[in-house]
Amino acid sequence: MRSNPAEIGERIKAARKAAHLSQTELANQLDKTLRTVQKYESGEIEPSIAMINTISRVLNVSPAELIGYKMPEVRLESLSDVIAVLYQLNRKAGLRFEVDVRRPPHYDEWTCALKFNGHDHTANLNADLCLILEKFRDERNRLETYWTDQTAFDHWIEDELAYYAGAKLADREVEELTTMERIQRRNELDRQMLAEMKKAAEENGSKN
Numbered sequence: 208m209r210s211n212p213a214e215i216g217e218r219i220k221a222a223r224k225a226a227h228l229s230q231t232e233l234a235n236q237l238d239k240t241l242r243t244v245q246k247y248e249s250g251e252i253e254p255s256i257a258m259i260n261t262i263s264r265v266l267n268v269s270p271a272e273l274i275g276y277k278m279p280e281v282r283l284e285s286l287s288d289v290i291a292v293l294y295q296l297n298r299k300a301g302l303r304f305e306v307d308v309r310r311p312p313h314y315d316e317w318t319c320a321l322k323f324n325g326h327d328h329t330a331n332l333n334a335d336l337c338l339i340l341e342k343f344r345d346e347r348n349r350l351e352t353y354w355t356d357q358t359a360f361d362h363w364i365e366d367e368l369a370y371y372a373g374a375k376l377a378d379r380e381v382e383e384l385t386t387m388e389r390i391q392r393r394n395e396l397d398r399q400m401l402a403e404m405k406k407a408a409e410e411n412g413s414k415n
């Protein structure tokens with residue numbers, strides 16, 4: 208959970224003292240004025256995420272620590288734990304994913320994937336997650352091809368944690384439907400699917 212500016216300021220102050228730096232010394236290393244550092248520490252102004260990252264490097268602490276975000280301890284010890292993570296993801300209102308499974312004999316490969324549509328306007332956090340996953344792919348590739356090391360990768364993760372700490376998730380509202388209402392909804396979805404299939408077939412026919 209992200210703290211308010213005053214709490215962030217207190218953490219900056221504590222980290223600065225732990226690093227045995229004066230406010231003037233910190234200001235010089237940040238290329239900021241003494242008054243600006245004083246405002247950071249008093250909570251009068253809130254440093255940007257970019258500045259939080261810079262301060263964390265100078266004071267040798269994680270940016271997530273400065274903003275008050277604590278990484279939850281996720282223990283993945285079995286596939287049951289992975290299923291539990293999928294269940295929790297599915298409960299969140301801002302995210303929506305499709306499950307894509309390809310296996311023989313319909314496909315040569317046997318793969319599965321979670322697909323988040325970045326243009327899905329009913330899931331307002333999908334676009335952010337697509338950007339995160341794209342960056343994760345690139346940073347992991349840099350790590351696995353020896354262009355960077357684990358420490359740099361961990362620092363990138365810490366920066367991302369700090370940046371997105373304010374993007375809160377809420378539980379999806381669960382619809383309370385009677386059996387009849389559920390059947391009616393199911394029938395309506397079937398009608399929509401058949402209409403889409405008919406339209407696609409007609410378009411393919413006109414192209415041929």
